[in-house]
Amino acid sequence: METRKKRKSNGGTREWSEKTVNCCTGCTHNCRYCYARDNAIRYKQLTADQWPNERVRPHDVNRGRRKRFPGWVMFPSSHDITPTNLAGCLVFLDELLRVGNQVLVVSKPHLDCIEAVCEKFGDHQSQILFRFTIGACDDSVLSFWEPGAPRYAERKASLKYAFLKGFQTSVSVEPMLDTANIDSLVADLMPFVLESIWIGKMNHISSISKYVDEPTRNALAQLDARQSDAIIKGIYARHKDNPMIRWKESIRAVVGI
Numbered sequence: 001m002e003t004r005k006k007r008k009s010n011g012g013t014r015e016w017s018e019k020t021v022n023c024c025t026g027c028t029h030n031c032r033y034c035y036a037r038d039n040a041i042r043y044k045q046l047t048a049d050q051w052p053n054e055r056v057r058p059h060d061v062n063r064g065r066r067k068r069f070p071g072w073v074m075f076p077s078s079h080d081i082t083p084t085n086l087a088g089c090l091v092f093l094d095e096l097l098r099v100g101n102q103v104l105v106v107s108k109p110h111l112d113c114i115e116a117v118c119e120k121f122g123d124h125q126s127q128i129l130f131r132f133t134i135g136a137c138d139d140s141v142l143s144f145w146e147p148g149a150p151r152y153a154e155r156k157a158s159l160k161y162a163f164l165k166g167f168q169t170s171v172s173v174e175p176m177l178d179t180a181n182i183d184s185l186v187a188d189l190m191p192f193v194l195e196s197i198w199i200g201k202m203n204h205i206s207s208i209s210k211y212v213d214e215p216t217r218n219a220l221a222q223l224d225a226r227q228s229d230a231i232i233k234g235i236y237a238r239h240k241d242n243p244m245i246r247w248k249e250s251i252r253a254v255v256g257i
């Protein structure tokens with residue numbers, strides 16, 4: 001029988017896309033659990049203080065004609081689309097779409113940015129799948145973990161906007177930041193989801209803990225306790241028959257699917 005230890009992980013963004021592309025360094029959202037920031041600090045590319053000062057990389061934006069990749073191309077994966085970098089992101093997206101790529105747009109969405117993307121790329125609707133990261137519906141939880149990112153109402157409004165404009169919509173509840181209220185989160189967002197809601201645990205907790213301050217380290221330990229196997233199995237049991245729910249590797253490893 002397969003054990004959790006023996007299971008070869010195919011988690012993370014690879015579950016969604018073989019190819020990830022980015023055009024910016026740093027991220028104003030400054031999430032406490034950010035793995036991209038963790039990597040940037042570990043490889044001495046940026047300090048923690050520098051991370052929130054996002055910078056569009058002109059050589060990536062103005063690269064000229066892009067490749068067409070097989071399958072979905074995920075954009076972005078190591079930053080977000082924010083009011084600060086929107087102009088560069090729109091140019092970058094335009095290049096990707098014009099050569100025929102299918103683009104999975106992943107974001108903790110700012111409504112202004114999503115309106116701009118929908119308006120500019122209305123002719124490319126079939127090539128875009130939005131996946132909005134919404135890990136909790138409680139603003140006190142969101143503002144602790146993701147201090148620079150939009151609050152719940154704006155993320156939900158962005159999802160609703162894209163849905164009503166006829167775009168393909170999906171949600172990522174990864175990492176789950178508030179497992180106690182996952183049922184109400186799913187119920188509240190489901191009417192505006194066309195494709196899927198992905199649910200996953202917080203990953204890399206021990207690695208992230210090395211690079212964060214004491215309050216964050218304590219909060220990570222508490223969050224880890226709230227994603228125990230018993231709690232994850234309960235969530236799975238309540239939602240396993242919902243065909244819109246997809247389970248990330250971190251959940252599949254616990255429930256044995």
Ligand code: SF4
Pocket residue numbers: 027028029030031033034035036037077078079080108146149
């Ligand atoms: S939105 Fe993504 S890239 Fe930006 S800080 Fe948060 S986890 Fe990192």
